Amino acid sequence: MNKIIITIIMSCLFVFNLQAQDKTSQKQRLDFARMYLEAGGNFFPSFTGKQMINGEVMPIDYSATLNPYITWGGFHFWGHTEFYVTFPLSQINLDGNDAQHKMLHSVATGARIYPWAMKKGKLRPYIGFNWGALTFEQIPQTGEKHTTIAKDFMLNFDVGLMYSYKKIAFRMAVNYFPNTKWQYPLSKTEMTEVKTPSYSIQFGLLYSFDATKDNTQKNLDQWNSYPSVSKLSYDAKSFGDFFIGVGPSISFSLSNSAYNAQEFPYLQQRLASSSYLDFALGYHFNKANFFTALSFRNPTFKTEGFGTKQTIQKYSWALEANKFLIDFSGFAPYIGLNLAYDTIEYTEEVDGSKRSFNYSSFEPGLTFGWDIVPGKTNEAIILRTNLRWYPYSSFKVDGKAFDFSQLEYNLIQVVFYPQRLSLRK
Structure with missing residues (x-):
């Protein structure tokens, strides 16, 4: 389903891009x-x-x-x-x-x-x-x-x-x-x-x-001269730039928990987290259309009912590498791999009785996202959306799997490139 949706999006954008050129x-x-x-x-x-x-x-x-x-x-x-x-x-x-x-x-x-x-x-x-x-x-x-x-x-x-x-x-x-x-x-x-x-x-x-009205006419003329469909590296002047980013996120588990299905069928089976912030520090290889980043997330999952309460606090560091596919007039999708190190604090309360466990593990994942880039690689502030999928994310309680198969949505992340700002000045 995800591949079909992505294909539809890209096809529609390409068609509308050609219409606009005509x-x-x-x-x-x-x-x-x-x-x-x-x-x-x-x-x-x-x-x-x-x-x-x-x-x-x-x-x-x-x-x-x-x-x-x-x-x-x-x-x-x-x-x-x-x-x-x-x-x-x-x-x-x-x-x-x-x-x-x-x-x-x-x-x-x-x-x-x-x-x-x-x-x-x-x-x-x-x-x-x-x-x-x-x-x-x-x-x-x-x-x-x-x-x-x-x-x-x-x-x-x-x-x-x-x-x-x-x-x-x-x-x-x-x-x-x-x-x-x-x-x-x-x-x-x-x-x-x-x-x-x-x-x-x-x-x-x-x-x-x-959002671009405060740019100089020189910048506007330069950006409007770019081809409608091109690589993000088009007109790149520097080898690369460091960036920092932060934005609101939410996480979803895409599969049922075998542990809850057996022990607590009356609780929520697919968990969704409360909102949290995704922090990122990375380096963008401008001419290679490639970036790496270290991200930190700490989602909290809660479900309760009829005297039972579960709380899962997750602390996750992810090292990722992503490749930009193309730039459609400022819409630049990318895809990549990531490896997360997760520390999970699991707490369970049943009719006043409480117990807790801690788990740590490495989790491989896939990343898909896109940047909104007015000025390609010479823009100091851009907007980014990240979707990370961890198909093997799980831990065990009493020998039974608590499966996440987790999907993280970093909705809109503000990404700042300090070096690019100094160059523009």
Whole structure:
């Protein structure tokens, strides 16, 4: 599935790049740098479920909700493509009663394709997809002290309209969620199927700005003279540069835990971490289209329910080597290998009894990502997205595997090259 999605993305970007070359005699490389901030809300319709009351399974109606969000994104490829990251804020019940559930769709990262380029004063349709996680929690109404949260990582789709007016734009869209059936525990031994809504209606208000407007005309003319499709090393002047980077991240396990499946089937089986920062220190070999980096991450995973709580604190150092594939007018994807040294602190609490273990191991992984580069290798600050996959990430509890098969999303990392800044000055 991942290979198919990557192929679709690259094919769409290449086609739109060729369209822009045909339609624009003086193409502007920097048009992709129009960033935006968006605030809006998703309307989710009501749905039904089940609850446990005095040992008996009873039906329950969940209210329709409005879920506010904020998004950080940008338009690329002359208004044909949009990349973004969305963060859910809260949930507002629309029936006025006390909340009986919490459900948030957290988008890790996504892309939208505009067949007709975004233009001021024009209404434009788009289609898109994103990787996201569902958080569902049933809030007890009968004094039950313990509940649980179910999360999963899935591919979602959206279709919408965008109207742009100067720096302001309005969005109206329908989001489609193909994976809506979840096994949710009503007790330690009783499971039920919860079918959450398959769609939401989205409204958003955007404010866009030009991230490159403060550059000199000399820089703008130079960058706009670059070929639309070329190597990132095109026009590289120096052998290489050091960089530092930091950005928000989140981690997902892509497989079920054999240990939890046997010992705690009522707990969350695929874990998702809370947000954390990814720190990186590295060296970019400019002329070789290659960079190495040492990264540090410390995600925390928690799951609890019915008197049981698990906490996994992970400290990870990763040494990685990545090769840039090409530069599509400022969009530069790369792929590489990494080796992480992980230290894991596992804590388990069951009905007041607590125990802890520590594990350390080396974990090989794959890296895929992309840079947003206005000025190729002479730009001091760029935006980077990292996706790291560790297919063999696991440890054992009482001889049973606690499998992560972990995927790390470093959503948007700000990367700073001090040497390049001094050269520009």
